[in-house]
Amino acid sequence: METPTSALPAQTAPTAPSAPTARAAPATEPVAGDPLWQRAELLFVAWRSGDQHALDGLVRAVTPVLWHIVRAYGLDRETADDVVQTTWLTLVRRGDAIRDERAVLRWLTITARREAWRSSQQARRATPSDDEVLETVLPRQVSAETIVVRDDEQRALWSYVGRLSERCQRLLRVIAFSDRPDYAGLAEELQMPVGSIGPTRGRCLDKLRALMAPTAAPTKEGTS
């Protein structure tokens, strides 16, 4: 199914001038010091110069990030799936317009957000089904291998995050899966100055901490 053998950036992007180091890890594995935007750039450059395999690597490397960003808009899994597909089709069709190859990841995430935003507005007009309501409470389709030791902790965190405002949830999820250069796009979309993204994120995290901390409850647990 997965073929992580494809597309080492160092091999597929021989022409990239600013990539001095050879990379030993497959493109699908995050590597410290090798940010996703840079890998995306190398793969994109390689693909543009005719290496079809590089597109394979690019899709596998960036799709999970697009998924999480799209899901930040409260779309159900089916719709999120569709939005991710549309995003890639848009790249293949209109990718010529990308002048600065370093910006390809940002271009992809912004395209995905626009499409997700549009879909979420459409969905809002329809009444949510019981399934969709439930879905925001419980993660669906948890694959077998994810049910491991940390499951309880993760689920608790999931429910705390679910109690944050929609805006906080979206902001945190988009930021969590975006590289720093994406701040400007996010600011534009949430209609706030770039400078206030950081503080807002801080406040959202504070609220999350407050929810996580078992504060001096009036019941028996008198924690400090």
Add this chain to the structure above:
Amino acid sequence: MSDDASLMHRVRGMWEQLDPPPADLADRVLFALELEDLDTEFELLRLTERSDALAGTRAPRGATSDATHITFSGDQLTVMLAVAGPGNDGRRLDGWIAPASEARVVARTATGERETVADATGRFVLEDVPPGMLRLVFFPVTDDGTDTPFVTPTVEV
């Protein structure tokens, strides 16, 4: 602050674990992109509705409740699709293009293509379509042959 950074890291890990992308999403994207080798421009429809047949339910033969219903929409038209056929058997696709128009209909699956035509009422049928990834491409039949073909996103049937 590193406090914030570590909490962000935890939250990211939580999403990665509890709400991961479908395992085959990248595969399906690549499948969909293959279609881009067609040199014509075409319009991408959106999946606007899907109701899956309830697993395990038995409906009378031919009853519509036994089928998965999928709706694709574009600016100009809508395609409704009923997918029937249980388990690993071939699927039967009953489709309807609205507003009604004639078209050549190509079904792309992981194992090849099937082709049929939609008649003047916009209806078409494809039988024995292998289960799995499916994508439909429509080539409208017009006098001058200039209408833009349209294509659905990839769906699992």
